Amino acid sequence: TDSRIERVKSLIKDHPDFPKPGILFRDIFPVLRNPAVFQELLDVMVEQVKAKAPNVELIVGLESRGFLFGPSIALKLNCGFAPVRKKGKLPGEKESVAYALEYGTDIFEVQKEAFKPGQSVVIVDDLLATGGTMKAACELIQKVGANVVECLVVIELTDLKGRDKVTKPCTSLITY
Numbered sequence: 750t751d752s753r754i755e756r757v758k759s760l761i762k763d764h765p766d767f768p769k770p771g772i773l774f775r776d777i778f779p780v781l782r783n784p785a786v787f788q789e790l791l792d793v794m795v796e797q798v799k800a801k802a803p804n805v806e807l808i809v810g811l812e813s814r815g816f817l818f819g820p821s822i823a824l825k826l827n828c829g830f831a832p833v834r835k836k837g838k839l840p841g842e843k844e845s846v847a848y849a850l851e852y853g854t855d856i857f858e859v860q861k862e863a864f865k866p867g868q869s870v871v872i873v874d875d876l877l878a879t880g881g882t883m884k885a886a887c888e889l890i891q892k893v894g895a896n897v898v899e900c901l902v903v904i905e906l907t908d909l910k911g912r913d914k915v916t917k918p919c920t921s922l923i924t925y
């Protein structure tokens with residue numbers, strides 16, 4: 750076990766009954782308040798991308814907490830960053846996909862111009878829960894003709910079996 754990840758885990762704060770009764774919410778923001786530990790987390794994420802996807806050409810981050818990690822990782826790897834956003838936020842030509850939420854559905858969008866055919870993409874997010882979000886993001890990247898080579902999350906909630914929904918290789922750094 751990596752002592753850097755142990756330090757990250759020690760800062761993740763549990764909030765019982767947030768945002769609803771019965772949910773144990775894992776808050777990553779205390780990690781971002783500690784620059785030394787945040788840097789260690791980013792270092793580990795960069796190492797994971799280098800190991801699992803050495804040919805990566807574009808980092809994609811998922812709204813909103815994927816945006817906290819994706820751009821820093823992309824800069825370190827000297828590759829670009831593109832966002833997956835909730836509908837209506839991005840200008841220009843878009844591709845979109847519907848995805849399941851706990852109640853109802855939402856729509857994710859990307860800008861078509863951000864992707865090249867066959868481009869190797871790594872998707873980054875803070876947390877894998879039911880996997881609906883990551884599955885939809887993979888479908889969306891496939892729709893624009895790029896190739897998801899790896900999905901990287903900080904936290905995986907293993908009870909929810911989100912990994913089973915994601916057909917692409919998926920790495921998590923901390924599991925609960």
Ligand code: PRP
Pocket residue numbers: 811812813814815874875876877878879880881882883911
């Ligand atoms: C959270 C989290 C992941 C997603 C995981 O985002 O940051 O993106 O849920 O859930 P799933 O695996 O069950 O799909 P949320 O939808 O709360 O959006 P936000 O970051 O914009 O608040």
Ligand code: HPA
Pocket residue numbers: 773774775776876878
């Ligand atoms: N923490 C943060 N985001 C989440 C969680 C959680 O426990 N579950 C689903 N999204």
